[in-house]
Amino acid sequence: MSQSSKHVEWCLNKAKKEITECKKLGKRAKHRGLSKTSTDIGGARKHLAKAEHNLEGITRFKEIGFSDWSMSAGFYCMYHCFLAIAAKFGYESANQACTISLMRLLKESSKIPLEEKFIALL
Structure with a gap:
């Protein structure tokens, strides 16, 4: 499992945990990670x-x-x-580092033809 893949997984878990916590507290669901949604x-x-x-x-x-x-x-x-x-690709991000890791993961899995130099700019 690549570093990008591990970080994306961490970001997805972070968002799930924060959304669950918001719901428990009766607050609007929000997160500071990465959430899988529909396209x-x-x-x-x-x-x-x-x-x-x-x-x-x-x-x-x-x-x-x-x-x-x-x-x-x-x-x-x-x-x-x-x-x-x-x-x-059906993701909603509220975290810049998570967004960058997602771009690397999509690139690694050949889903997008993105040059590393563009990712590195951020």
């Missing part, structure tokens, strides 16, 4: 729209003299692309 193409499209918005922000920040914010916008552009991929 959500609509959610994937929303994440891609957010990624495009952040990509546009990179250009605008430079135009108005706030290019130091471009790096943050670039990070979130990539991250929302990863969240879109996760949604397409």
Whole structure:
């Protein structure tokens, strides 16, 4: 079992535990891990729209003299692309490290043709 696979499993268990705890306390179910859901193409499209918005922000920040914010916008552009991929494969993530591990696992299992350099950027 790869390190990515182990971490994804840990993330899934973390989310299950937190959701169960919320339900016991009568709170809205939320988590800070990775949850297996059904494929959500609509959610994937929303994440891609957010990624495009952040990509546009990179250009605008430079135009108005706030290019130091471009790096943050670039990070979130990539991250929302990863969240879109996760949604397409039926995952919902509330943890950046879990999202990155999921991308590595999907790459390792040949489900996505993603170069490691893009994962390493995050």
